[in-house]
Amino acid sequence: MKRPFVFLDRDGTIIVDIPYLNDPDKIRFTDDAFAGLQTLRRLGYGLIMVTNQSGIGRGYLDEQRLTLIHDRLKRLLAEQDIFLDAIYHCPHAPDAHCHCRKPATGMLEAACRDFAVDTARSFMIGDSPVDVNLGKNFGIKTIQIRSEGFTPAGADYEADTLLEAARLIASNSPL
Numbered sequence: 001m002k003r004p005f006v007f008l009d010r011d012g013t014i015i016v017d018i019p020y021l022n023d024p025d026k027i028r029f030t031d032d033a034f035a036g037l038q039t040l041r042r043l044g045y046g047l048i049m050v051t052n053q054s055g056i057g058r059g060y061l062d063e064q065r066l067t068l069i070h071d072r073l074k075r076l077l078a079e080q081d082i083f084l085d086a087i088y089h090c091p092h093a094p095d096a097h098c099h100c101r102k103p104a105t106g107m108l109e110a111a112c113r114d115f116a117v118d119t120a121r122s123f124m125i126g127d128s129p130v131d132v133n134l135g136k137n138f139g140i141k142t143i144q145i146r147s148e149g150f151t152p153a154g155a156d157y158e159a160d161t162l163l164e165a166a167r168l169i170a171s172n173s174p175l
Ligand SMILES: [Mg+2]
Pocket: 009, 010, 011, 012, 013, 017, 126, 127, 128
């Protein structure tokens, strides 16, 4: 049975954006991130994080360090009864021209191989135009979070927080 998923950007969406974050202790969640993710879970959505981590390709952190960061992220979410179905990351620098760096669709394609995703009812949430363009490239609905340095990108919806995004999804897609 296919089910709907919400694909979520990490930096500026779930956690505060610290460029090339390489210290698990520096993780800080965005306002109302927990409530937003809990709401989406209650609505029945799968939750998958998709994040560009070119800091790896640029040599600012390695896969091992990213694993530590994501382990702590998952632990902090679990304390709030929030569980992500999966995390996908692109480790490549832009000049690698890979197929997974957002807005390329490789990470969403991988997610659709690993999970029974109902794309017609799924959403992409992120703060950057690359997130909106990823959602558009993949043909799913998009919500752009107005984080610091917000550049509007013609998303289906815009929201100030993940909670507001979750409420938009609740009112726009009865499950
Ligand atoms: Mg972001």
